[in-house]
Each structure stands twice: as C-alpha cells, then as structure tokens.
Amino acid sequence: MNRIVLAVFIAILGLLPLVPATPEFWITQINYIGLASLVVIGLVLLTGVGGLTSFGQAAFVGVGAYATAWLTTAMDMSPWTGLLVGLLCTALIAFVLGAITLRLSGHYLPLGTIAWGLSLYYLFGNIQAFGKYDGIAGIQPLQIFGISLSEGRDIYYLIWALVLLAVWATHNLLNSRPGRAIRALKGGAGMAESFGVNTAAYKIIIFVYAALLASLSGWLYAHMQRAVSPSPFGLNYGIEYLFMAVVGGAGYVWGAVLGSTIVLVIRDQIQSLLPKLLDTTANFEMIVFGVLVIIILQYARDGLWPYVAAPFRSRGAGTRKNVAPPPDAPALARRARPATGATVLEVDAIRKEFGGLVAVNDISFKVRAGEIVGLIGPNGAGKSTTFNLITGVLPATRGSVQFMGQSISGMLARDISRMGVGRTFQHVQLLPGMSVLENVALGAHQRSNVSVLSGTLHSDRAQEAQLLHEAARQLQRVGLGDYLYEQAGNLALGQQRIVEIARALAADPVLLLLDEPAAGLRYKEKQALGEVLRQLRAEGMSILLVEHDMEFVMELTNHLVVMDFGTKLAEGPPAEIQTNPAVLEAYLGGVEEPAHV
C-alpha cells in the first residue's frame, strides 16, 4: 500500500475511538473486523500465496480462546499464560495435522481441516470442564501496564496494533528468502526442490503460521467477549474466514482486512435489515456469501483488493528499466571447486523404464571440471529423462550416478542441488508473477540461512542484500541487467531461458545442466550465450548441455554423447561425431553435411 494512504488509514484508525461521537456499535464492529483480519491474514499466506487451504481456521481460533478461557477461570492463571498455552497447543495441533496431510496432494489438507473443524466443535460441546455447549463465562479482561482493557474502545488499540503487526510481519516474510520459497509453492514446487527448497517443510510452516494468527485472534476474542461457547468456532465460521480471504483477494495481505470488512458489514446489514423486511428466520447471509464467492471466483478471481488499490498504485510501472540495481553487498561464500580435469560427474549404466518403455537404456558417460559436454539426439531420445535422473527428479530404475566421487543415486532433488548441481528446465519454470531478480534470488536459496522468524522480523536485511546483489550480478553476467525488476512472465521465451541460467548460476553450482538453453534465441543472443558459457568453462565450471542447434553445440562443446531411442549411439569430440557414420545415419538421416536440426 502507498505510504501516504497507509499513514492516513492508520491515523483515522487511531483517532476513531478518541472521538466521543463514534457510536459504540462501530467500535465493536471494527474490533470484530480486526479479529477476523488476523485469521484471514494467515489464510492469505496459506491459500493465496501458498496454494493450500484450510476450512478449520475457526477451530484454531477456538483453541486459542478456550485455552485462555479455561486457564484464567478454572485455573486462575494470568491471560499471558493463557496466550502462551493457546499458541503452543495450536502450534502442536497444526504441526501434526500438517505433517500428516501436507505430504499428500492438494485436497487432503482442506478435507482434513473440515473433519478437524467439525470434530473440535463437537469436542468443545461435550467436555464437562469447558461447560459443554454453554461454554465458559466470566473471563477477566486483559490488563496491560495496569490499564484494564475491559472497554471496547481500549481493547480496540491492542487488536489493531496486533493486526498491523501481523500485516507488517507477513509482508516482511513474503519479501525474504523463505518468502520466495513460499511463493514458489503454488506452481513451482518441483522447481523449488531442484534449488534446495524443502517445500514440504515450508508448507507446514505456513500452516502453523496461519494457525498461530488464528489462535492469537481467539485469545483476544475470549478476553474481549469475556465468554466463550463452541458455536463461533464451528465449521461454518471456518468457511466464512476463507470466504473473507477470497472476497478481499487471497493474494494480498491487505485483501484480508478488506475481505473481513466486507463480509462482516454485509452480515450485519442482512441481520439488521432483513427481519424488518421479511418475517423470516432464514439464514440469508449464507446464501449471499455463497453466491458472492461464486461470482467473485468466476469474474474477479483475484478478489476485490486490486480494484480498491488501483487508484493508489504508483505510476511509472512501465519504466522499471531505470530503477537502480540493488546496492553492492559482500559476496556470498562460494563452494570449493574441483581442479580442472577432475571427474565431476560419472554416470554409470543408468536406466529408466516407464512400464514397458525403456526411456534411458544403460547410459554411461563422464563430465570433467572445466569441460562442456553436449548430450544430443533426436526428440524423444531420452535426453531430458537423463537430466531428470541425474538431478534426482525421477528415480532411476537402476544404475548409479557419482557426483564429485560421491554416489547421488536415490537422493532427493534438493539434496543433490545442495551438493552443487544447478539446472535449467526444458519447459521454462519461472514464477511469472515474481520479478526477474526475485526469481534468480530463489536460485541462491541454499546459500543463505535466513530463517522464517528473522524474515518475519526484518532482521535479515544484510543477508537479503547479499542474496539480491548476487542475483543482480548473475543477471548482469548473462546480459539481462536491464530487466531486474520486470515481471518474469513479461519476458520473451528466449530471455526466460536465460533467466533460468542466471538462476542456476546463483546457486553457485559445480556442475551446470542446461536443457536447450539456446531454443528461441536470436543469432546474436546465441553468440552472447556461447560467450558466457565459454567464460564459465574457463573458470572451471562443468556444463552438461542438451541442445538441438548443431552449430551452437559443435562450436562450444569439448565432448559429445549421442543418444537415440534411449541408447547411447556414440561418444567423442565434436569433430569425430560429425563424421561418425552411425550418427549420420540415425541422427541426421544420412545427410552428408551437419545441418541445423
């Protein structure tokens, strides 16, 4: 949000309760909006950014509320103990639920949370100590520095301070190293794994983060309401929180506040107006919310926040070229490199069968430090499958792969990546909504150790500067220094391939695997790319290259491996391969001259 608008918003928010003319009812309503916003901010991170979802957030609110309600009434403890215990219980439950469901494909988490939301409601309603369906009453108000927050106008400030804090923290998180990994979860999880990101762990982290915000909201609720009962923590409220996120815009942190406001205002209007118009007990807000969410998902998939924010967006978005690159920062540590000529990669008789099809048939070859090896062959020869076997994306049926003298067969893609294997993908896998710079910085993920906590608290700035500086350096190196702040999805396909190379370089690899890097490039761009690769080789980098442009391959590589139908046809220096009769027969269809294929 624009800084001036934000300042005005905070000022109005702060002044409202001080004006005696503000109706008490408004204060109550704004308090509820704040409580809901806290929950929905968590859902924005989980659903809008992470692509996961939960219908059980209301149950986490319930855990926070019941923990403090029970501890402060029956156990006579302080609300701060209640807060701590509530947060701990929530974290534990969310962790277990997440650990169980998040390893499975997308829909198990929401279904699991539906079941959990329902169960907890019935559980609260049946436990004697929690007063069954009547709940717990007589909860003490909060006290801060001796000031009692029993009035709506007082707790107002605590609620909104926490909401603004949550907005700030979530913004920080999203713009940090862990945040980039989180933003890759939706639509780029496989790619992120290939850059050392433990996507399963990040999924659990954002689920726990969202649950903790919900639990915090529950703690505030219990002390504001001074009583709790099971009904506001039931499944329908869990669904409503998700609706708030969708209506406001699940991809935007401020969308959470907007969505909560819209939904709560509509509900209040319906509940106060309708009985005057119709003699009915019907639950019209359910119909309205259901229909509203369907319409929004059909016609405004990003929610309403973009429409609200549009007038305030800073102009000159088209002139991103002129924004200065991130400031210089100390370089990131680089890994030790093998001496030129040492064996870096040794592939020994690897084989991949898909059912009855042998995609890769006992292929063996070596890559040495300071060498560019080309893997060529017609479409469907098994080149990309070989890449995926080396990088751990696919498990090999048999055979072994050694990297720097260590076996990497059967290892996970992210562990192989951490050892120093960088790659690009045949089908470009950038995150189109993120800037080019951020995409490349994701490549350097494993070279830094900024934690979620430090990202959230903004204490990661020095390391963040290092990461961005490294990303900018790699982009300048491959000739994309003018496009740092462009959205990756706006680049031409050839340029996107080059961004992929920069991203792989940002990982500081010993071995670089490039899958058709020159496809879609113009002649000049190809020459520039060739120059970059030669320079990398001179620095001792090992490169394994799949490419169809024969001129490019012949000029650049030291060694060629030719594949056809999964089998190795020939191997040797380019000059030798060019005259190899078997290769000419099978690969070039018997043509005398090497041609552009």
Add this chain to the structure above:
Amino acid sequence: MDSTIALILVQDGIVNGAIYALLSMALVLVFAVTRVILIPQGEFVAFGALTLAMLVNGVVPGTVWLLLLAGVASFLMEVFAAWRSRRYRAIPKAFGLCVVYPLLMMWLVNSVAATQLPLAVDVLITLALVVPLGPMLYRIAFQPLAEASALSLLIVSVAAHFALTGMALVFFGAEGWRTPAFVSGVIDFGFTTVSAQSIFVVATAALLILALYLFFEKTLYGRALRATAVNRRGARLVGISTVMSGTLTFSLAAFIGALSGVLIAPVTTIYYDTGFIIGLKGFVGAIVGGLASYPIAAAGALFVGILEAFGSFWASAYKEVIVFTLIIPVLLWRSLTSRHIDDEE
C-alpha cells in the same frame, strides 16, 4: 455388550454404510471427472429426503421453487454466454429444459399434491424434481470455471454448499421430516432378525452400484466419463466435451444423492442441514479409497457406517468426533505410503 446388541449395531451400521457407500462413489466419480470435490453432495440427499417426505404428507415441496430458481439462473447464464459468443442455436433447448420443465413440474406437483399417490410415484416425482438440480448446479457454479485450479473449484464447491443450505432453510423450513418405511415386516435369519426395510435399503444400494458398474463398463457415455477421468485433454481431443461430461456427472451425482435421501428418510429424521454431515461421512469413505478407487471407497464407507453405529452405542455424544477423527489415521497411512512432490495445477 452381548452378541445380540453387536449384531443389531452391525446391521444398523451396514444400512447407513450402504448409503455412505453410494455417496462416496458419487464423490469419487465427480472428483475423477471434473476435479470438483462435491461438498454439496449432501444437499441432494437432504433435498431428496425432504421432497419425498413433503409429498407423502400432501405438502407441495419447496423443491419446485428451488428448481425454477436454479432453472432461471441457468437459463440466464446460457443467454449471457450465447450473447457473448453470438451463437443462439442452443437457446430454445435451454429454455425448454431450464424454464418450461420446472414450470411443468410445478403445475404437476401442485395439482397432485393433495391426492394420496403410491409411494413409488412420489419417489419418481422426487427424482424428477431433484435430479435436474445437479446439472443446473454445474451450469451455474462450475462450468464457467472448468479450467480453474482444483483449489478454486473446492472453494466454489463450499460456497455452493453454503448457498444451497441457506436456500434449503428458506424452501423447506427448519422442521425435521421422516417418511414411512418402504416395506414393513421382519425377516428371521435364525441367529438374528433383520427388518425388511434394512434389506430393502441394502439391496437397492447394491443394485444401484451394479447399475453404475454396467453403465461405466458397457455404455458409450459411461466410457466417455471414464476416459475423461483418465485424461481430460485426451478425451476432449477425441470429441468428449467437458460440458457434456460435467453435466452428465453432476446428473449422476444428484441422482445418487436424491436416491440416498429417499432411502435414508425412513431411518433418520432429516432437517434442511442434515445432508452435509451425511455427505461428509461419504467423504471419509471416499478418502479411504484415495478419491480414486470405487471398491475401496465403498468398503471404507461401510466401515464408517459400522464405526458410527458402535460409536453411538458407546459414546453417543462423541460419535461425530469418532467418525471424523478416523480420517486422521487414514490420511497418515496414505501419507506414509506415497512419495511425491506435487505441482499445483
């Protein structure tokens, strides 16, 4: 507990489980073909049960209004789509199905409501009222989003459940309904007695499952749906339209739901919002089957029914907790036996 009680509980469990099995199969079907997790499946159950109960009691069921409302909304969306693409050829057919048909049904039900009809005729009227709601729901909520992510579809599905539950309260009222048993009498097996009604429910469920099997194995449309479930794009390339398969699937789901409602109505008192919980129990079964396998889903649903029966005997207040927490060990087991990093669509 002695063996008599255990046998009674197992019997109860199997009757409910048979209905959950039907629902779980509908859920697996809808998910496989359209990627929609059909949360409103339970609403069809409630609509079926309530419509039949009201017809039996000589009341005009609110379904006639619901059908007209859904029909008009579908028709308006058809007109809007036609206007956008400038292709008006399908309009008369849509008008007939979405506007004329609901009006005809309204006239028919209004004129026969007061007369005491045979139960079988009431069941037919019920199906004629509820089943078209399936394709209409697809038209209104899901067809415009056929290419959206599974997550968006899930949220729409929950939104549709919300809207339908709200409407159910408007059109059916808050009162609970029950219908008379289809068949009376008790059959003595020697070691236990079973009510004829229970046998009727289980036999009907089994017949329906057999019919579905034959539909998917032997008919062109059944095979088309299976093809779509395996590969949506491939199916489209050979001429199976997404709209056709979606419409057909939702019709089947509504049919299975309404029939389940008809079967369960004599056993349980149904309120406007009971369907949701019943549908969710079908879900637990479907999840046991990994949202993919029909026989495992059906077996899982039977198990849910039996677990629920024993749960309500031992700790009736916690029976829902027991049934829905069952999902956790099942998910744990699935989680430990699968290894993949999924890219969200």
